Amino acid sequence: MTVYEKLKQEQDSLLEKEGSMKMDQNLTVSYEEQKAQWQERKKQQQKENAGIFKKLAPASLIYALIYTVCIYKNMTGAAVLLWVVATIGYICYIVKTVKERKVFKTTIIFAVYMLILAVSTFTTGNEWIIWMNYCWIFAFTVCFLIRNMADENEWNFWDYLCGGVNAVFGAIGSIARPFGDGNDFARLREKKENGKAREILIGIAVAIPVVLLIGGLLMSADLVFSNMIAKVFEGIRIPANLAGICFMLCFGFISSYCGVRYTAYRKDRQDREVKILTETTAMFTVSVLVAVLYVIFCGIQIIYLFGGGGELPAGVTYAEYARQGFFQLLVVCILNLGAVLTMEHFFQRNRAVDAVLTVISVCTIIMTASSGWRMILYIRAYQLTFLRVVVLVALAVITLLMAGTICYIWNRRFPLFQYGMAVVCVSYVLFAFAHVDAGIAAYDLAQIENGNTAGDYSYLSCLSTDAAPVIAEYLKEHPDKSYYGDGIYNWKWEYMQENDRMNQPVTLRTFNLSYLRAKRIFSEK
Known part of the structure; x- marks a missing residue:
């Protein structure tokens, strides 16, 4: 190898080393930049979480206190009205704080209905009615919240159903949020005040169970020490309901905070795009087959209802006929309503399909009438009970809903959702106040x-x-x-x-x- 070749080789080696050093420097700079950006994003997220906690925590704590005072061991008292008022006020405050506006006027009906149900709760002694009132209050609380957190546009049944389910499970999934937001709030506050409040609180939280555990062991080990500790705490009376009160207080705070936190500060909101299907052959085929089955069934019902003298076949009791007929019919009605709403969302309008859906709806009304008549015969034979009254009310509501469905099939401008809500809500309010x-x-x-x-x-x-x-x-x-x-x-x-x-x-x-x-x-x- 010549001298020139050796020099050339050494020069190439030096150039490779310099290039490698530059790449390492670039990688180091890139990593440092990414780390700095990540830390900056983390700080911004902590500031955002701390700000959210500062807004929501005081209101949620006040709401939890009112909830505990009103509802603890008092599901039937007049204090439920105060709790509902506090719920409405809490949501209005959240909307004002987060959205910087008032609640939509169209959602005031939810608040009014909640107040009516609260009045019904302390004017009745029927535990079934009271339990259903609380279920309705919860459902309308969710509707009131999610509707006011959304944009001002038209909502239908699917919007409320999907939004409500999403809000409930989203709140359950956010159960750790109060603790995470509170931790970020405490960290930032500690940095501003240059104190050690966080460490002190952590020390106290850790010390309490440790002291209780060790103290219990020492008391069991020495009788004199045990008597001395007992005399020290002899004059202190811990309320027997303290655990229940603390649980309700924590439940009220965490549930309200998580529900509002998830609903008000969601970052994955996006408008749903409904894909309209132009091909309806498959749906039409299914609808025709179902309609034929319904017509045959209703024909048998009519012949048996008016030609059988109102008597049941041998071996069939009134209880079996009424119970099975009602629950099966309820499933059929739900399927029919679901079919109409699905056709509205995912299929173009088709006269033939509309005609078949009309036949299905009319058959459902006939089956409802048959089931209602059989239930009346059953009541005449075996007296009246609360559940049998519920059956009659439910059958009446189903009939009204199916009548509205027929109107909607032939007139898509018919407000089916508003009509259905009015029918269900008014029917239930009358039922709740009827003192059945x-x-x-x-x-x-x-x-x-x-x-x-x-x-x-x-x-x-x-x-x-x-x-x-x-x-x-x-x-x-x-x-x-x-x-x-x-x-x-x-x-x-x-x-x-x-x-x-x-x-x-x-x-x-x-x-x-x-x-x-x-x-x-x-x-x-």
């Missing part, structure tokens, strides 16, 4: 007086305080009929025991109109 138990008691007692052997005093003794006026009047007129079962069972005493809550002390918080009325009625006797 009083009507049940009046009907069953009248049937017993008419000699119906299916009368059941044991069921009457399980009715709520809503039935107190009717039962008290009956016992006043028939004092000798307070016993049944050959004089063994006193159904008046059983009724009083079943509704012993009416004898509890009445306060402004626990006031229940139905309990108070029943207490006064039986106190006068």
